[in-house]
Amino acid sequence: MIGISPEQLRYARLLEYGARSGLVALIAGFAAYMGGVLPVQVPLDVLPRLWSLPAGDFVRESGIAAGWGWLQLLGKADLLALVGIVLLAGASLPCLILLVPIYVARKDWPYLGITLALIGVLALAASGLFGVL
Amino acid sequence: MKNNKSIACFGLGCGVVLLAVACPALAWAAGAPDAGGPWWLWPLALFLVCFVLGVIAVPAGIGGGVLFVPIVSGFFPFHLDFVRGAGLLVALSGALAAGPALLRAGLADLRLALPLTLLASAGAIVGALVGLTLPVAAVEVALGITILCIAVIMWRAKKSEYPDVARPDPLGAALRMSGIYRDQALGREIEWRVHRTPLGLALFAGIGVLAGVFGLGAGWANVPVLNLVMGVPLKLAAGTSGFILSIVDSSAAWVYINQGALLAVIAVPSVIGMMLGALIGARLLGAIRASVIRRLVIVILFLAGARALMKGLGWWA
Numbered sequence: 032m033i034g035i036s037p038e039q040l041r042y043a044r045l046l047e048y049g050a051r052s053g054l055v056a057l058i059a060g061f062a063a064y065m066g067g068v069l070p071v072q073v074p075l076d077v078l079p080r081l082w083s084l085p086a087g088d089f090v091r092e093s094g095i096a097a098g099w100g101w102l103q104l105l106g107k108a109d110l111l112a113l114v115g116i117v118l119l120a121g122a123s124l125p126c127l128i129l130l131v132p133i134y135v136a137r138k139d140w141p142y143l144g145i146t147l148a149l150i151g152v153l154a155l156a157a158s159g160l161f162g163v164l
Numbered sequence: 165m166k167n168n169k170s171i172a173c174f175g176l177g178c179g180v181v182l183l184a185v186a187c188p189a190l191a192w193a194a195g196a197p198d199a200g201g202p203w204w205l206w207p208l209a210l211f212l213v214c215f216v217l218g219v220i221a222v223p224a225g226i227g228g229g230v231l232f233v234p235i236v237s238g239f240f241p242f243h244l245d246f247v248r249g250a251g252l253l254v255a256l257s258g259a260l261a262a263g264p265a266l267l268r269a270g271l272a273d274l275r276l277a278l279p280l281t282l283l284a285s286a287g288a289i290v291g292a293l294v295g296l297t298l299p300v301a302a303v304e305v306a307l308g309i310t311i312l313c314i315a316v317i318m319w320r321a322k323k324s325e326y327p328d329v330a331r332p333d334p335l336g337a338a339l340r341m342s343g344i345y346r347d348q349a350l351g352r353e354i355e356w357r358v359h360r361t362p363l364g365l366a367l368f369a370g371i372g373v374l375a376g377v378f379g380l381g382a383g384w385a386n387v388p389v390l391n392l393v394m395g396v397p398l399k400l401a402a403g404t405s406g407f408i409l410s411i412v413d414s415s416a417a418w419v420y421i422n423q424g425a426l427l428a429v430i431a432v433p434s435v436i437g438m439m440l441g442a443l444i445g446a447r448l449l450g451a452i453r454a455s456v457i458r459r460l461v462i463v464i465l466f467l468a469g470a471r472a473l474m475k476g477l478g479w480w481a
Binding site: 101 | 203204206241242243245246249253256257260261263264265267268270273274275278279281282285286289292293296300338339344410411414415416417418419420421422423424425426427428429430431432435436
């Protein structure tokens, strides 16, 4: 195969949008957090006591639900700052979904299977099923 | 020109000194975490340290994540869960920033990456779950050993610019993992294909587990496996490795997010510091000798690995 495949170029374009929007949201959310624009779930001066705890203890003490429970607290600046992180973690998923119709049209069944399996793995990781151990 | 190099080396030396001194000095200034030091001192120190790590990571040819986790877990008061979560985000952000350009330039190959990424992503989820379940001391001992091994790999591993693949293996041929990319430095097109695909897939599953357990970007392992085991040309191996990280680290990062192990106050200054540092590092690339920086990074990895190991064994509180 000579050159760069069209699906690779389309994947790159969509990944770029996802990465950029994630980084913008990350910085904007953190600026709002540090600027004291919104109330916070965990006061900043309490953090040094909590950030030395294991994640499970932190979740219990801070009153933030594991998994996707933090979405209920989006009005709090420290949880709003997580939106950028979530966008970055999710940036690859739409790019992989974009590949599905391309591989179907090309009848490239092995790569269709690999792509669907990869989407499944990422969706499982993101689902929150692993949120509570 | 010579003067420029001296200035660059001097600047870099100052940065390393800052890195070596900043953590203990700030620790002293802020007092123990429970003693009520100002909270903002730690994110600020983290930003500065990550900036320096970003500066040295680019010329050394590594992702910042591999330096981040052992150094921050060794010298900052954050629990290892949050450090690993932030380490994954640092590696993920770098991979996402570079990924689109690598794909467009043909220096990363989607067809080569997808099967390897599938195994590595599944491994990363398992690794993240295991890492968040194991006792901290056990993870620190394993982290120390892993970092020391990475330092040895960086020190000893050979590289093959254009490996000779006489015949592709049946699986690699069936998946059509081959192609042609344009090497800008040589000004010609390079044909490539892979061999030992089953072994490569198995190794990538293992690399994914390590990335998930320790929150390390895994470029240090991806590149040798692609290059030396599977026979991918070095530049394509490095680019494809960067792209693979953009998916593998996200699958592990989801587990950390869902378990509450990603704190914005730790992760965001780390990402911003590392990215700004990488911008400076990229500018210094032409002015400094990469081999000197690489040796420096190996020394830092040896020290950070020894520190993690001793901390895990209880020999260094």
